[in-house]
Amino acid sequence: MSTTEEALKERIKELTCLYEVSSIIVNVDFEQLDETFQAISKSLKKGFQFPEQTRIFIETNNYSSPALLPGSDINLNSPILIFNKPAGHIIAYLDDNKSSFLKEEKQLLDNVALKIGTLLERKEILENEVSLKRQMERADRLSILGEITAGIAHELNTPLANILGFSELLKDELSDEHEISRDVDKIIENTIFSREVVKKLMFFACEMPQEMKQVNIVPNIKSALNLLDASFKKSKIRYELNIKDEELFLKADTIQLTQIIFNLVINAIYFSPENGLVNIEVSESKDHIILKISDEGPGFPEEAMEKVFQPFFTTKPTGEGSGLGLSVVHGIVTSHKGTITAKNRKDKGAIFTVQLPKSH
Ligand SMILES: Nc1ncnc2c1ncn2[C@@H]1O[C@H](COP(=O)(O)OP(=O)(O)O)[C@@H](O)[C@H]1O
Ligand SMILES: [Mg+2]
Numbered sequence: 001m002s003t004t005e006e007a008l009k010e011r012i013k014e015l016t017c018l019y020e021v022s023s024i025i026v027n028v029d030f031e032q033l034d035e036t037f038q039a040i041s042k043s044l045k046k047g048f049q050f051p052e053q054t055r056i057f058i059e060t061n062n063y064s065s066p067a068l069l070p071g072s073d074i075n076l077n078s079p080i081l082i083f084n085k086p087a088g089h090i091i092a093y094l095d096d097n098k099s100s101f102l103k104e105e106k107q108l109l110d111n112v113a114l115k116i117g118t119l120l121e122r123k124e125i126l127e128n129e130v131s132l133k134r135q136m137e138r139a140d141r142l143s144i145l146g147e148i149t150a151g152i153a154h155e156l157n158t159p160l161a162n163i164l165g166f167s168e169l170l171k172d173e174l175s176d177e178h179e180i181s182r183d184v185d186k187i188i189e190n191t192i193f194s195r196e197v198v199k200k201l202m203f204f205a206c207e208m209p210q211e212m213k214q215v216n217i218v219p220n221i222k223s224a225l226n227l228l229d230a231s232f233k234k235s236k237i238r239y240e241l242n243i244k245d246e247e248l249f250l251k252a253d254t255i256q257l258t259q260i261i262f263n264l265v266i267n268a269i270y271f272s273p274e275n276g277l278v279n280i281e282v283s284e285s286k287d288h289i290i291l292k293i294s295d296e297g298p299g300f301p302e303e304a305m306e307k308v309f310q311p312f313f314t315t316k317p318t319g320e321g322s323g324l325g326l327s328v329v330h331g332i333v334t335s336h337k338g339t340i341t342a343k344n345r346k347d348k349g350a351i352f353t354v355q356l357p358k359s360h
Contacts (some may be wrong), residue, residue: 017044021044021115028119033063073097074100079091079113150207218245240280279292292353311323
């Protein structure tokens with residue numbers, strides 16, 4: 001064969017390979033990227049001048065083609081980039097030290113690396129869309145719940161006030177020894193409890209009046225933790241407060257801020273093992289105050305993750321939890337135009353992250 005003919009044959013092999021790689025990528029199943037990469041390696045090998053002596057090695061953040069034997073000195077390396085960031089590479093090794101790679105083969109490898117990069121970018125975009133959609137659905141559900149709850153709370157507020165008012169009048173009419181007097185006490189007690197529940201529901205639905213002030217929140221946070229000191233001691237839990245600065249200014253309702261801390265810390269204490277450490281971290285970014293509360297407890301099971309902010313969701317035994325704490329926190333954070341997330345920590349425990357805009 002003439003050299004031109006041979007060169008032509010190589011170009012055709014390379015083009016065939018590129019075409020094959022494109023088809024593999026078009027038909028990709030993102031759940032089975034391993035197979036895609038294996039198919040690409042196989043097809044790429046055939047595109048080289050000496051397929052028998054060429055070994056292809058693909059490595060990305062989540063995938064590494066199997067069995068990389070010690071590489072020969074003759075190799076080509078094309079980086080894989082995802083959104084311009086290095087995310088792996090393709091390496092071709094030539095196990096025949098009498099030959100060398102063609103410059104077109106480097107181009108072929110670069111081309112395939114580019115295609116893989118684009119494929120992985122598409123995967124990332126898709127994943128972001130899915131998680132965004134899920135977040136929006138969750139936000140929707142919570143806001144619908146918020147509206148329903150606000151309605152119920154509002155409807156119950158007046159009759160409860162009436163029950164309380166009339167029972168108190170009735171109690172005044174009765175002498176303390178009267179046996180009905182004790183029954184009336186029970187009515188009053190239970191009504192006050194119900195009113196507390198309604199109040200919490202109103203917090204969740206952001207129906208409570210707010211008093212927004214520009215304040216240094218550090219003393220607030222410290223005094224809230226001082227009040228919780230006894231609870232920590234009683235449960236034999238340690239805590240650590242990390243504050244980046246002695247002055248952190250925020251526009252907030254200070255009573256509601258205390259509520260956020262109380263609810264999150266009380267949960268952290270409840271779910272901590274004896275001698276566990278609860279960490280409270282307060283820091284700031286340019287526009288936000290960031291509050292992180294983490295513990296060393298069991299964290300959340302997968303199926304609870306979505307529900308923890310819903311009113312009445314609780315995993316505590318009956319009588320111990322109302323399932324309203326986190327929904328109140330969520331309501332307060334939302335009314336401050338902030339965000340809150342619940343996650344499991346890498347090793348053990350839960351972490352809540354609250355971000356509040358410094359001014360709004
Ligand atoms: N620090 C935590 N670790 C593990 N699970 C938690 C934690 N905080 C909250 N949860 C989960 O979220 C649920 C709801 O919490 P919350 O709204 O405060 O209601 P309650 O404390 O009355 O159960 C809890 O029952 C629990 O399942
Ligand atoms: Mg709670």
